[in-house]
Amino acid sequence: MTTATTSQPAFSPDQVSVVFVLGGPGAGKGTQCEKLVKDYSFVHLSAGDLLRAEQNRKGSQYGELISNHIKEGLIVPQEITLALLRNAISENLKVNKYKFLIDGFPRKMDQAVSFERDIVESKFVLFFDCPEDVMLQRLLERGKTSGRSDDNIESIKKRFKTFEGTSMPVIDYFETKSKVVRIRCDKSVEDVYKEVQDAIRDRL
Numbered sequence: 001m002t003t004a005t006t007s008q009p010a011f012s013p014d015q016v017s018v019v020f021v022l023g024g025p026g027a028g029k030g031t032q033c034e035k036l037v038k039d040y041s042f043v044h045l046s047a048g049d050l051l052r053a054e055q056n057r058k059g060s061q062y063g064e065l066i067s068n069h070i071k072e073g074l075i076v077p078q079e080i081t082l083a084l085l086r087n088a089i090s091e092n093l094k095v096n097k098y099k100f101l102i103d104g105f106p107r108k109m110d111q112a113v114s115f116e117r118d119i120v121e122s123k124f125v126l127f128f129d130c131p132e133d134v135m136l137q138r139l140l141e142r143g144k145t146s147g148r149s150d151d152n153i154e155s156i157k158k159r160f161k162t163f164e165g166t167s168m169p170v171i172d173y174f175e176t177k178s179k180v181v182r183i184r185c186d187k188s189v190e191d192v193y194k195e196v197q198d199a200i201r202d203r204l
C-alpha cells in the first residue's frame with residue numbers, strides 16, 4: 001500500500017507565534033529585538049547566536065563546518081539551523097513561552113519554505129532596511145570589541161554579497177504575501193524603535 005504523505009506544520013499560528021526579523025548584517029536586528037523583549041513578552045531567538053553556540057559546544061560534529069561558513073559569510077546548511085531553532089522553540093514551549101522573534105532567519109529560500117511547512121507559519125516579517133554604508137560602519141565599529149570572526153572587512157564584504165544574492169529573495173517572497181513590515185533604520189536606535197512599535201501595534 002502506498003501512503004500519501006501530507007506534511008503538516010508542527011504548530012498552528014494560534015498556538016505558536018513567530019515573527020521573523022530580517023535585514024542585512026549590521027542593520028540592528030539584535031538591538032531592536034532586545035528592546036522588544038523588554039516591552040513585550042517575546043522570546044528572542046537569534047539564528048546566528050544559536051549557530052555560534054553550537055560551533056563552540058564541545059563535541060559538536062558541526063563546529064568546524066559552522067565556523068567556516070560564518071567566516072566566509074555563507075549560509076550554513078538549513079538542516080542544522082532548523083534543528084537548533086526547533087529545539088529552542090520546544091524548550092520554550094515547555095515553560096509556556098509561545099511568542100518568538102526569530103532574528104536572522106530565514107536567510108535563504110529553502111529555510112523559509114521548510115520552516116513554514118514543518119514548524120509553523122510566520123505571523124509577519126520585520127525587515128530592517130539599511131543602506132550598506134551605514135551597516136559597514138556599524139560592523140567595523142562592533143568588530144573592535146565583538147570578538148566575532150566575521151566582523152572584519154573581508155568577511156563583511158562576503159556577508160553583504162550573500163545578503164543581496166541569497167537573503168533578499170526571501171524578503172521579496174514574503175512581499176508577495178504582503179507579510180513584510182519595512183523599517184528604515186539609518187537613524188538612532190530610539191527612533192527606529194518608535195517606528196517598530198508603530199508598525200507592529202496593529203499586528204500583534
Ligand code: C5P
Pocket residue numbers: 025047048049051069070071073074075076077081103104105106107111150159
Ligand atoms: O545573524 P548573524 O549576523 O549573527 O549571522 C552570522 C552568520 O551566521 C551568517 O553570516 C551566516 O554565516 C550564519 N547564519 C546562517 N543562517 C542563518 C543565520 C546565520 O548560516 N539563518
Ligand code: MG
Pocket residue numbers: 029030046048103104
Ligand atoms: Mg545579530
